[in-house]
Amino acid sequence: MESASYGQFCPVSMAAEILCSRWTILVVRELLCGTTRFNDLRRGVPRMSPSLLSKRLKELEQAGVVRAAPGPSGVVEYRLTPSGEDLRPIVMALGGWGHRWVESQVSLKNLDPSLLMWDMRRWLNPAPLPPGRRTIHFLYPELPESRRNWWLVVDETGDVDLCNADPGFEVDLMVTGPLRSMTAVWMGLAKMQQEVSAGRIALDGDARLARSMQTWLGLSPFAPGDRRVA
The missing domain is CATH 3.30.1050.10 (SCP2 sterol-binding domain)
Incomplete structure (x- = not known):
């Protein structure tokens, strides 16, 4: 089975191991937009299966990017840690690049x-x-x-x-x-x-x-x- 690690000490490769698995960056996008609950996150990534969303949230939690805890109503809420908030300019820059360079068609x-x-x-x-x-x-x-x-x-x-x-x-x-x-x-x-x-x-x-x-x-x-x- 292929290793999930790039096996490089470069910070780019280390960050990519956390953020570049399929759907992960879109989950981060939703969290940056203020979404905190699982069902609302699903509406932001409607083609992502619930089981995969749960898996990605757990991975982000283990990486210290997301913190999960019950909210005031008792429902679990997912919020970005300072590490996660640090991704905001990166995600916005990625979106800006896509808007600038990906053909509209x-x-x-x-x-x-x-x-x-x-x-x-x-x-x-x-x-x-x-x-x-x-x-x-x-x-x-x-x-x-x-x-x-x-x-x-x-x-x-x-x-x-x-x-x-x-x-x-x-x-x-x-x-x-x-x-x-x-x-x-x-x-x-x-x-x-x-x-x-x-x-x-x-x-x-x-x-x-x-x-x-x-x-x-x-x-x-x-x-x-x-x-x-x-």
């Missing part, structure tokens, strides 16, 4: 509505929204029925909830279009107004929400970065 092959919506929930900026509860319904017509409809619900305090089943609230804005177009907007590869003008995305409902969507949508933290490839 390659990126947009990896479409996943659950991950896109989870990221949009996480980064949505409620400040520009009118006061009161706001419900935005996203419809991706080309997807199977079970993955076609998503709702972002912003409550009176600014907390954002993501629903894959109709929450039963009056919809303030309906967003209809291909998952590819919405992903391109989120990643900063396209502007919302461009997609609307081209007829790829339709916005129906509150005109104020529609006009300000590019502002409150809260794009990917890498979206403002310069791109060197198309």
